[in-house]
Amino acid sequence: MNILDKIVVDKRKEVALKKSIIPASQLEASILFERTTFSLVDTLRNSTSGIIAEHKRRSPSRSVINQNNSVYDVAQGYEKAGACGMSVLTDGKYFGGSLDDLLLARASVQMPLLRKEFVVDEYQILEAKAYGADVILLIASILTREQIKALSQFAQSLALNVLLEVHNEEELHKSIMPSLDLLGVNNRNLKTFEVSLDTSKTLSALIPDDFVKVSESGISSVDAIKELLPYGYQGFLIGENFMKTDDPGESATQFIKQLTS
Ligand SMILES: O=P(O)(O)OC[C@@H](O)[C@@H](O)c1c[nH]c2ccccc12
Numbered sequence: 241m242n243i244l245d246k247i248v249v250d251k252r253k254e255v256a257l258k259k260s261i262i263p264a265s266q267l268e269a270s271i272l273f274e275r276t277t278f279s280l281v282d283t284l285r286n287s288t289s290g291i292i293a294e295h296k297r298r299s300p301s302r303s304v305i306n307q308n309n310s311v312y313d314v315a316q317g318y319e320k321a322g323a324c325g326m327s328v329l330t331d332g333k334y335f336g337g338s339l340d341d342l343l344l345a346r347a348s349v350q351m352p353l354l355r356k357e358f359v360v361d362e363y364q365i366l367e368a369k370a371y372g373a374d375v376i377l378l379i380a381s382i383l384t385r386e387q388i389k390a391l392s393q394f395a396q397s398l399a400l401n402v403l404l405e406v407h408n409e410e411e412l413h414k415s416i417m418p419s420l421d422l423l424g425v426n427n428r429n430l431k432t433f434e435v436s437l438d439t440s441k442t443l444s445a446l447i448p449d450d451f452v453k454v455s456e457s458g459i460s461s462v463d464a465i466k467e468l469l470p471y472g473y474q475g476f477l478i479g480e481n482f483m484k485t486d487d488p489g490e491s492a493t494q495f496i497k498q499l500t501s
Contacts, residue, residue: 242431242432243430244381244382244431247333247358251360252360252361255361255363255364259363264363264366267363267369267370268366268370270369270370270371272372273369273370275372277369277374277400277401278325278350278352279352280292280324280325280421281401281422281452283324283352284324284325284422284452284454284475285452289322289323289324289500290324290465290473290474290475290476291322291323291324291492291496292323292324292325292326292327292354292476292477292478293321293323293326293479294327294356294477294483295314295315295327295328295329295337295341295345295479296337296356296479296480297335298334298335298336299479300334300433302480305479305483309483311341311345311348313489314489315344315345315348316348316349317487317488317490318351318482318489318492319351321489321490321496322496323351324352324475325351325352325374326351326352327477327479328341328345328355328356328373329341329356329479330342330355330356330357330371331356331358335356337356342355342371342372343371343372346372346373352374352401353374354373354374354375354376354403355367355371355376356377357376357377358379359376359391360382360387365394365398368395373400374400374401375400375402375403375422376402377404377424378402378404378420380404380405380411380412380414380415381406381407381430385414385415385417388404388414388420389417389419392404392417392419392420402419402421402422403422404423404424405424405425405456406423406424407425407426407428407429408439408443409443409446412447416448420451421451422451422454422475423451423453423454424455424475425439425440425444425447425453425454425455427439427440427457427459428456428457428458435457435458436458437464437468440455440468440471441467441468444472445471447472449472453472453474453475454473454474455468456477457477457479459478460480460481461481462495462498462499465499478492478495
């Protein structure tokens with residue numbers, strides 16, 4: 241089993257356990273369920289930076305990245321830096337995140353928040369909404385076309401944006417459908433951890449113009465973004481490059497300043 245298969249096996253167990261304790265009706269009763277969500281699509285379309293900055297404590301590919309910073313500080317730092325949105329890893333076992341991280345980020349900033357999670361069940365989309373997310377991630381490699389359709393339609397019915405992530409042509413062809421808002425190309429292969437910006441370059445031409453294109457992972461310089469701009473990308477998801485520093489917000493500030501100057 242590769243790491244992604246393991247994560248999904250664990251995730252299914254986790255969701256089944258949580259469902260048995262906290263019913264969906266309780267999530268729907270959350271105060272945050274009533275809030276008007278922000279649109280990451282609109283924010284990216286009107287942005288000059290396109291940066292979606294991520295909160296990530298650790299990952300299977302790099303172990304510890306940052307265990308010191310408070311979510312509040314990181315979120316406020318990213319917002320002040322001019323990021324368009326923030327991605328919050330909520331997986332605990334492999335990424336050291338939690339739904340509480342999402343809740344704290346929600347309480348800290350007024351920008352679109354992406355729940356970065358391995359979504360395999362509608363229940364996790366209810367959680368995303370109940371804990372203040374505006375966008376959910378769906379990963380094509382762990383879902384069938386039917387699942388992508390059902391989950392994305394469900395998310396959109398809750399006024400959440402859907403970011404669908406692909407890594408190759410096959411996943412892309414399988415996934416194209418109207419119920420998606422953003423199409424993300426992951427430069428990192430989640431099965432082998434290999435990273436190459438060429439993945440974004442090769443797949444860009446195959447993504448229909450109706451979707452906002454997002455390049456994800458392995459972006460560590462402003463030059464990388466300048467390289468990707470001609471391919472039509474409007475969003476750039478950056479985690480490690482900011483989180484590996486002592487002050488992720490300050491790093492994002494410098495980065496965005498350089499990018500937009
Ligand atoms: O830290 P990076 O290399 O800048 O990457 C951020 C983000 O793209 C990455 O964390 C990610 C992309 N897709 C995912 C799916 C699950 C977990 C994590 C991810």
